[in-house]
Amino acid sequence: DSGVTQxxxxxxxxxxxxxxxxxxxxxxxxxxxxxxxxxxxxLQFLIQYYNGExxxxxxxxxxxxxxxxxxxxxxxxxxxxxxxxxxxxxxASSGSxxxxxxxxxxPGTRLLVL
Amino acid sequence: xxxxxxxPGPLSVPEGAIVSLxxxxxxxxxxxxxxxxxxxxxxxxxLMYTYSSGNKEDGRFTAQVDKSSKYISLFIRDxxxxxxxxxxxxxxxxxxxxxxKLTFGQGTILTVHP
Numbered sequence: 355d356s357g358v359t360q361x362x363x364x365x366x367x368x369x370x371x372x373x374x375x376x377x378x379x380x381x382x383x384x385x386x387x388x389x390x391x392x393x394x395x396x397l398q399f400l401i402q403y404y405n406g407e408x409x410x411x412x413x414x415x416x417x418x419x420x421x422x423x424x425x426x427x428x429x430x431x432x433x434x435x436x437x438x439x440x441x442x443x444x445x446a447s448s449g450s451x452x453x454x455x456x457x458x459x460x461p462g463t464r465l466l467v468l
Numbered sequence: 469x470x471x472x473x474x475x476p477g478p479l480s481v482p483e484g485a486i487v488s489l490x491x492x493x494x495x496x497x498x499x500x501x502x503x504x505x506x507x508x509x510x511x512x513x514x515l516m517y518t519y520s521s522g523n524k525e526d527g528r529f530t531a532q533v534d535k536s537s538k539y540i541s542l543f544i545r546d547x548x549x550x551x552x553x554x555x556x557x558x559x560x561x562x563x564x565x566x567x568x569k570l571t572f573g574q575g576t577i578l579t580v581h582p
Contacts, residue, residue, distance in 0.1 A: 356511065385568060397512070397556060397572040410567040444511055448568060457570060459504075459511035 357381065358447050358460035366466045372433040375463045379426055379447030385409070386428040387448075387457060388420055392441040403428055435467045471495050474557055474573025483582050487544040491557035491573045494538065498559040498571070501533050503542045506554045506575065515555075516542060547580045554578070 357380035367373055379386050388400040399412035403422035414420075417435075422428040432439060442462045448455035474491045481487055489503075500519055504512035516531040518524045518540075524531045530543040540559075544551055557573040 356513070358511075387568060387570075389570075396574045397558075399569045399571070402568050404567075410569050412569055446511075455568060456514055456517060457568065459513070461511045464509075 356458040356460060358445060358458055360443075360445050360460040360463050362463060363461065364464045364466075366468065367435060368468055369435055369437060371435050371467075372431065373435065373465065375430040375432070375443050375445075375465075377428045377430070377445030377447075377460060379428070379445075380458055383447035383449050383458075384426065385448045385455065386422055386426070387446040388414075388428070388430050389444045389446065389459075390441050391444060391462070397444070400430070432465070437467050440465055440467045469494065470574075471571050472557060472559060472573045475576055476574045478577040478579060480579045480581065481547055483547060483549060483580055485547050485580070487547050487551070487578060487580075489542040489544075489555050489557075489576050489578070491540050491559075492538055493540075493559055493571075495559070495561065495571070496535075496538070497561035499562040500560040501531070501540050502558040502560075502570070503529075503531055504556040504558055504572075506556060508553075512556055547578075549580050549582050552579045 359378045384405045387402045391397045400414040402410040420430045444462045446457040446459045472493045503516040506512045521535045528545045532541045554575040556575045558570040
């Protein structure tokens with residue numbers, strides 16, 4: 355158990371809908387990262403937050419947004435969902451924003467868009 | 469062309485075999501190199517972490533980084549059925565605007581037969 359929690363574990367929704375994925379980092383970790391894992395693209399970095407501020411952005415679609423709250427939990431919002439958004443979404447956390455930090459991954463949220 | 473290339477396998481070996489997993493990369497800014505293990509329907513779990521070139525050993529696992537060739541390897545000695553998983557290489561540069569972004573290979577599916 356990495357200490358990173360994600361809810362829900364599974365999510366089934368329809369095209370055009372909006373969902374929110376939640377992540378609680380390990381105790382004391384200030385950085386949260388979101389990744390998307392699909393069969394064709396592999397594991398891809400979406401966005402990083404450090405202590406409430408956005409720090410780095412990857413290939414995140416404009417339909418997707420994230421935030422980190424004062425208690426350091428983070429939410430990833432996916433809107434106008436398309437079939438291609440079906441994937442595993444992972445959250446990871448690390449102690450700081452430093453590039454030398456180890457990232458610990460949560461168990462993921464499996465999203466299925468029908 | 470992807471920044472990180474990894475043979476997806478699948479790789480099937482008998483118990484006790486030595487397993488060699490490899491990744492090549494094109495971005496010379498990568499300084500931190502990691503291997504993650506991912507069991508089915510679980511989040512990636514960090515196995516090995518190395519900075520710059522060289523070797524690192526941890527039990528049955530040895531990680532090698534050759535920055536001049538842009539090539540990294542993970543060796544598993546005396547492989548066990550419990551090693552059956554997907555192995556993902558991951559890399560990160562030294563900073564700048566990418567901060568903590570990890571770039572992953574596609575992952576190699578490994579099965580170790582009793």
